[in-house]
Amino acid sequence: MINKSKNFLNRIVEEDLNAGKYQEIVTRFPPEPNGFPHIGHAKSISINFGIAKEYLGHCNLRMDDTNPTTEDTQYVEALKDAVKWLGFEWDKEVRYTSDYFSKLYEYAIQLIKMEKAYVDSLDEEKMREYRGTVTQVGKRSKFAQRSVEENLDLLERMKKGEFKEGEHVLRAKIDMASPNMKMRDPLLYRIKDAHHFRAKDEWSIYPMYDFAHCLSDYIEGVTHSICTLEFENNREIYDWVLDTLELEPPRPYQHEFARLNINYTVMSKRKLLELVEKEIVSGWDDPRLPTIAGLRRRGYTPESILNFCEQIGVAKANSVVDVAQLEFSIRDNLNPKVPRVMCVLDPLKVTITNYEGSEELEASYYPYDVPKEGSRKVPFSKEIYIERDDFMENPSKGYFRLTPDQPVRLKHAYIISCKEIIKDGQGNIVEIKAEYYPDSKSGSDTSGIKVRSAIQWVEANKAKEIEVRLYDRLYNNEAPDGIEDINPNSLKVIKNALIEPSVLPEKIGVRFQFERHGYFFADPIDYSDETPVFNKIVSLKESSSQKRKVSQNKPKLQAKKVQIDGEVTPMTQEEEVLFEKYTNELKLNSEVANTLARDKQLSSLYEEALTTHSSPINIANLITNEVARELKNKSIDELKFTPKQIATLIKMVDDKTISTKIAKQVFEEMSKNGEEPTQIVESKGLIQISDPAVILPIIEDIIAKNPENVEKYRAGNSKLFGFFVGQVLKATGGKANPKVVNELLKNVALS
RNA sequence: UGGGGUAUGGCCAAGCGGUAAGGCAACGGUUUUUGGUACCGUUAUUCGGGGGUUCGAAUCCCUCUACCCCAUCCA
Numbered sequence: 001m002i003n004k005s006k007n008f009l010n011r012i013v014e015e016d017l018n019a020g021k022y023q024e025i026v027t028r029f030p031p032e033p034n035g036f037p038h039i040g041h042a043k044s045i046s047i048n049f050g051i052a053k054e055y056l057g058h059c060n061l062r063m064d065d066t067n068p069t070t071e072d073t074q075y076v077e078a079l080k081d082a083v084k085w086l087g088f089e090w091d092k093e094v095r096y097t098s099d100y101f102s103k104l105y106e107y108a109i110q111l112i113k114m115e116k117a118y119v120d121s122l123d124e125e126k127m128r129e130y131r132g133t134v135t136q137v138g139k140r141s142k143f144a145q146r147s148v149e150e151n152l153d154l155l156e157r158m159k160k161g162e163f164k165e166g167e168h169v170l171r172a173k174i175d176m177a178s179p180n181m182k183m184r185d186p187l188l189y190r191i192k193d194a195h196h197f198r199a200k201d202e203w204s205i206y207p208m209y210d211f212a213h214c215l216s217d218y219i220e221g222v223t224h225s226i227c228t229l230e231f232e233n234n235r236e237i238y239d240w241v242l243d244t245l246e247l248e249p250p251r252p253y254q255h256e257f258a259r260l261n262i263n264y265t266v267m268s269k270r271k272l273l274e275l276v277e278k279e280i281v282s283g284w285d286d287p288r289l290p291t292i293a294g295l296r297r298r299g300y301t302p303e304s305i306l307n308f309c310e311q312i313g314v315a316k317a318n319s320v321v322d323v324a325q326l327e328f329s330i331r332d333n334l335n336p337k338v339p340r341v342m343c344v345l346d347p348l349k350v351t352i353t354n355y356e357g358s359e360e361l362e363a364s365y366y367p368y369d370v371p372k373e374g375s376r377k378v379p380f381s382k383e384i385y386i387e388r389d390d391f392m393e394n395p396s397k398g399y400f401r402l403t404p405d406q407p408v409r410l411k412h413a414y415i416i417s418c419k420e421i422i423k424d425g426q427g428n429i430v431e432i433k434a435e436y437y438p439d440s441k442s443g444s445d446t447s448g449i450k451v452r453s454a455i456q457w458v459e460a461n462k463a464k465e466i467e468v469r470l471y472d473r474l475y476n477n478e479a480p481d482g483i484e485d486i487n488p489n490s491l492k493v494i495k496n497a498l499i500e501p502s503v504l505p506e507k508i509g510v511r512f513q514f515e516r517h518g519y520f521f522a523d524p525i526d527y528s529d530e531t532p533v534f535n536k537i538v539s540l541k542e543s544s545s546q547k548r549k550v551s552q553n554k555p556k557l558q559a560k561k562v563q564i565d566g567e568v569t570p571m572t573q574e575e576e577v578l579f580e581k582y583t584n585e586l587k588l589n590s591e592v593a594n595t596l597a598r599d600k601q602l603s604s605l606y607e608e609a610l611t612t613h614s615s616p617i618n619i620a621n622l623i624t625n626e627v628a629r630e631l632k633n634k635s636i637d638e639l640k641f642t643p644k645q646i647a648t649l650i651k652m653v654d655d656k657t658i659s660t661k662i663a664k665q666v667f668e669e670m671s672k673n674g675e676e677p678t679q680i681v682e683s684k685g686l687i688q689i690s691d692p693a694v695i696l697p698i699i700e701d702i703i704a705k706n707p708e709n710v711e712k713y714r715a716g717n718s719k720l721f722g723f724f725v726g727q728v729l730k731a732t733g734g735k736a737n738p739k740v741v742n743e744l745l746k747n748v749a750l751s
Numbered sequence: 752u753g754g755g756g757u758a759u760g761g762c763c764a765a766g767c768g769g770u771a772a773g774g775c776a777a778c779g780g781u782u783u784u785u786g787g788u789a790c791c792g793u794u795a796u797u798c799g800g801g802g803g804u805u806c807g808a809a810u811c812c813c814u815c816u817a818c819c820c821c822a823u824c825c826a
Contacts, residue, residue, distance in 0.1 A: 005765045005773070032826050067825060124824065133822055135752045169824055179754040181822045190824040209826045232755055233821045256756085258819095263762085311774055313764050315757095318819055322762045325775050335788060369788055400786065409784055442784065454784040516785050543786040563800040565815045591803040595813050625804050625812045632812095660805060661768080709770075719770055719796075722807055726769030738806045 007314040009047065012255060013055055013224060022223045022250055025057030029083065029090075030097075030213070030227075032064045033075035035269045036284045037082040038291045039305065039326075040260040046309035047257065048226055049088040060220055061090035065098045066212050068196035082292040086302045097207075097216050098199045104207050104215055105159065107245060108170060108188060112151045116244050117188060118144050119154040120171045127169075130176070131184050137177035138184045144173060158191055161204035165191045170205075174240060182233045183240070186210050214238040215245075217252040225252045228259040229316065260312070261320040264473040265290045266480055280486060281474075285525075287535050288474045288490050298471065299511055299521025299537035304333040323473065327538045334511060334519045334537070339365035339374060342411065342456035343499040343514040345468060347385035349431045349460065352416060355382040358459075361442070363412040376502040380413055383460035385498055387516075390455045391432060393421060400453035402432075409454040411515065415440035415447060456515040463498040466532040469523070470494065504532060516540065571598065578603055586616035595624045601636045602628060605643050612647035619650050626667050640674030641667075649677040657681070659688045659737055661729070690737040692744055695728070699741070699749045702727045713750060721745065 006014075016022055027048040031041060052059035061083055065071050076094070083090060111117035120143045122130065132138030146154070151170075158168055170189040178184055188211040195201055214237075217225045225238070235254045242251045261267060266275075267290060275281045275289070284291055287298035295305065308329040312321050342363075358381040365374040386402070395403040402408040407417040420433035440447035470492040477485035503512065508524045518539040526533045571579060575597045582593035596603050606623050610616060623646065630639060649666060652658045658666065658681060669680045681687060689695060702724060703710055713720040728741045 007765090030826095034826080064826065070825075127824080128822075131822055133752090134754070136822095137753095138822085166824065181754080184822080187824055192824085206824095208824080213826085227826095229756070230820055231826085234826095236755090258757085311763080313774090315764070317757050317764090319763060322775065325763070328775060331787090340785075340787095367785070367788075368783075398786095411784060445784090451784080453786075456785080513785085513787085516787075518787095540785075540787045563816055565801070568814065589803075591813070595803085598813090621804055621812095628812055661807095664768085664805090664811085712770085717770080721770095723770045725807070729769070740806095742806050 008316070009051060009224070009226060009255060009257065009314055010054070013051060016223070017055065024223075025052060025055040026060070026091075026221050026223045027052045027057065027226060028060040028062050028095075028217065028220060028222050030062045030064045030216075031079050032067070032071065033079060034067070034070040034072070035075060035273070036078050036291050036293060038267055038272065038289075039262070039295060039308075040267050040290075041079075041082060042086060042292060042305050043260045043309050043312075043314075044226075044228075045083055045086055045088060046306055047314055049083070049086075049090075051224065051226075053088075057223070058091035059088070060092075060095050060222070062095040062097065062216065062220070064209070064213065064216075065096055065196070065198060066207050066209060068192060068194040068199075068206060071197055073197050078293070085292065085296065086306060095216075095220060096198060097212050098196060100212070100216055100219055101199060101203055101207070103219060104212055107215055108155065108207075108211070109152065110245060111172065111188070112155065112170075113148055114244070115148060115173065117151070117170055117172050118146055119151050119158070119168050120144070120185075121168050124166060131181070132176070134181060140176045140185065141171075144171075144185070155189070155205075158189070158205050159203065161193070163191055163204075165193050167191060172211075172237070172240070174237075180233055180236055182210070183236055186237055210234055210237045211241060214241045214252070214254075218242060218247060222252040223250065225254040227254060227256055229256045229318070230259075232256050256316065257314050258316055258318050261318070262290060262323055262326065263320050263478045264323050264475050264480070266475070271482070274483065275474075278483065280483060287469070288471050297521075297524060297535070299519065299535055300330050301333055301511075304330040307333065320479070330538050331519070331541065334513070336370055337372070338511045338513050338519060340367065340513045340515050341365075341376075341500055341503050342378070342458060343466070343468070343497055343503075343517065343520075344385045344387050344456065344458050344463075345494050345497045345517065346388040347458075347498050348388040348391060348429065350384050350386050350416070350434050350457070351431060352382045352384070352434050352436045353419065354435045357381070361412050376500075378412055378500055378502065379459040379462040381459050381461065384410070384457045385460055385463065386410075386432075386455055386457045388429075391418070391429070393429065401455055402434075407437075407449060407451050409440070409442075409451045410457045411454045412442050413457070414438070414442070415445075415449050415451055458498045458500050462501045464501055464504050464532070465496045466499050466504075466534055467526075468494040468497040468520070468534050468536065470536045499532075504529075511537070513540075582620070586620070588617060588620050592620050592624050595628070596620060599628070601631060605636075605646070608643035609647045609650075612644045613651045613654075615647075615650050615654050618653060619646060622646060622650060622663070622667065626664060630671050639671065641670040645670055645674075645677055652677065652681065656690070656737075657688065658686055659735075659739075661734055661738060662686050662688060665734065686735060688737050689732055689735050690740050692740060695732075695736055695740055695744055696748070698731050698736070699724075699728055699744055702731065703749055710750070721750075724750070 013025055029045050029048045049059045063076050120141045122141045130139050130141055154168060155170055169187050171185045171187055174183050174185055176184045187208050189205045189207055191204055192206045238254050266272060276284055281289055285293035285297045287294055308326050358379060360377040361380050362375055363378045366372045390401045392399055392403050402418055404418050407415050409415045414436040416434040416436045418432055418434050421429055422431040424430050437447045437449060440449060472490045473487055474490045475485045476487045506522060508522045508527045510522045512520050514520050519537040520534040521537050523533040523535050579593050579597040582588045582596060583590055596606055602623055605627060606620060609619050649663055653660055653663050666677050666680050669675060670677055709720050709723060724745055725741055729736055
């Protein structure tokens with residue numbers, strides 16, 4: 001793979017590997033077996049198995065079967081199939097969360113003993129009420145005060161099935177006032193009087209996702225637990241459970257990515273189910289569905305799906321991928337490998353009046369640009385069928401095919417000219433009488449006739465009838481809402497398309513390109529010798545000139561949106577006073593003064609630094625920018641540097657000992673280990689170079705090494721100026737005085 | 752409304768202070784016995800808006816805006 005840019009997950013994994021955090025990378029694909037997998041699952045499979053493969057680790061397949069009422073074994077089979085079909089192998093046996101029920105139970109007991117979990121007996125409604133809302137804190141249930149013994153006893157009896165569903169639950173004792181709703185004493189176990197498809201009737205209680213998932217990951221030695229964005233809020237519990245239990249390291253960490261969306265289709269379990277249940281589609285494997293089964297039956301290849309996943313990348317922004325990207329991936333995959341055959345979907349009879357007898361023509365399966373060998377015989381006689389729209393009596397401009405005045409080549413055969421048009425009573429064309437040019441035979445053409453197109457055809461008596469199913473997008477709406485957006489023409493069945501006879505001995509699961517139509521797949525379910533059925537996988541790409549006829553010029557051009565700013569919270573009186581002082585007395589610009597005045601920590605740091613070195617503007621700038629960054633994820637007493645050090649740093653800038661660029665570098669060093677700025681500058685030799693005599697040779701060297709860029713710059717590409725500055729600074733380890741470099745570059749070297 | 756996220760061309764997406772990668776789509780052109788493929792070229796003076804810091808900002812700071820997720824005994 002060339003130029004593969006890394007996504008954020010690769011980065012994380014590599015960092016962890018470099019830091020020696022784990023011996024081996026272990027990922028997992030953990031679906032709940034409660035529905036059929038779709039292309040969104042394929043993305044997850046591709047990521048999880050892909051990372052494991054790339055970093056020489058392994059990936060587990062784990063059925064997250066903690067809810068016996070929704071899960072079933074038919075789905076685990078479908079899930080296994082999907083992974084296998086995509087070409088991945090999971091590590092050892094398929095894992096099940098239900099295999100860990102006993103261990104999980106032990107962990108629950110441990111939490112109770114640590115007084116970190118309790119049995120709650122509030123009813124559902126009360127519990128919701130107690131949870132509070134996003135803006136209001138919740139309150140703890142009185143049952144949270146139960147003793148360890150009582151909790152242990154209750155849990156044991158819950159497990160034994162002594163209580164009814166809903167009577168009790170086990171909850172983690174965390175924080176009912178947490179701003180993260182998920183942390184308000186989340187449920188760990190609930191009673192379920194249900195038959196589990198694997199655990200049978202052994203358990204009366206089942207663990208919740210938030211308790212089971214992190215621990216299952218841990219039990220399996222998973223290192224990177226990759227899930228979708230909607231679990232971001234759950235990460236805090238994930239960490240809480242693992243940390244609270246004080247498990248032996250290493251432990252897994254959760255990372256989230258954006259789930260896949262594709263336009264003109266739906267991905268949610270609910271909407272997919274609706275389509276199937278209302279029989280809008282024929283089943284879970286309907287070729288219009290984005291399910292793995294559907295895609296597979298449609299004729300998509302595993303490689304094409306994997307390539308698609310690779311192309312769309314992995315990120316954290318919610319996005320909608322264009323179906324065109326998926327279609328591209330299958331065309332791209334099939335083009336260099338499937339044989340081309342001739343099929344006529346909407347036949348128009350052509351009689352070649354000057355041809356007698358019959359012959360078999362040698363026809364290559366692949367065009368000149370596909371490096372594959374192979375051919376078949378195609379029967380030819382005076383009676384053939386061509387595609388109805390490959391003839392036009394009154395052609396529009398730019399029409400390349402057969403017309404009364406324009407000959408056309410029959411692919412692999414002869415050139416013909418239209419001599420007569422036969423119509424029925426209504427004026428519909430029913431037949432063309434044509435003549436062929438005997439010296440125009442494909443491969444030995446001496447006729448010298450120029451044609452603009454070669455069309456596919458079939459011999460009338462030997463051609464076979466087949467059923468062709470043409471699929472279009474399932475919805476008319478780019479972002480479908482519901483069944484009201486269904487495309488009524490998403491499936492068009494042609495019962496009697498005609499295909500050249502060589503194709504028919506073929507069986508299910510074979511792919512062809514029907515020349516000039518698209519890629520087709522022998523339907524694995526309905527294909528039979530009596531009624532051969534082919535599914536259209538995807539059309540050939542439609543060229544611009546073809547489209548121009550149909551599409552009208554689309555109106556576009558949107559004006560740039562004007563954004564109205566919201567109101568800024570007014571300053572308090574105290575802040576006002578500071579702001580005045582900073583702008584008037586210290587001459588800070590209002591923006592800097594504003595941020596400083598509004599932030600108590602920053603302003604106190606600032607005031608203190610000023611007492612060491614009186615350089616109000618420069619110190620203010622450093623504090624509002626660099627220090628503010630440090631304070632974003634640290635508290636003020638975690639800072640390693642002192643205001644005094646800031647002052648000495650700025651003093652060096654003011655002395656011109658170092659540049660502001662270096663100052664930032666030094667500052668970073670300071671905030672990491674609290675070293676004295678003067679020390680850092682000295683030990684790293686960061687004193688700035690301002691002597692033109694030193695800098696000039698470096699500049700000349702850079703210029704000599706980049707003649708093309710110099711030329712481009714001189715030709716007017718002024719953006720390149722920054723490139724040269726950057727190169728010089730890089731060459732001097734950042735020590736060159738950038739102002740001097742700019743000067744020299746502008747006035748001497750590049751003038 | 753509290754918290755957690757996200758914003759880079761028509762659609763994905765790299766980028767982590769020094770020339771705005773790449774793919775899809777679109778548009779030209781060359782080749783072509785597929786209006787396909789392949790190949791060549793064009794398409795972001797600008798990164799949600801506004802300010803600030805810097806010689807230099809998509810990248811750092813402030814601020815505003817929009818969208819997504821969280822108040823299942825679902826996962």
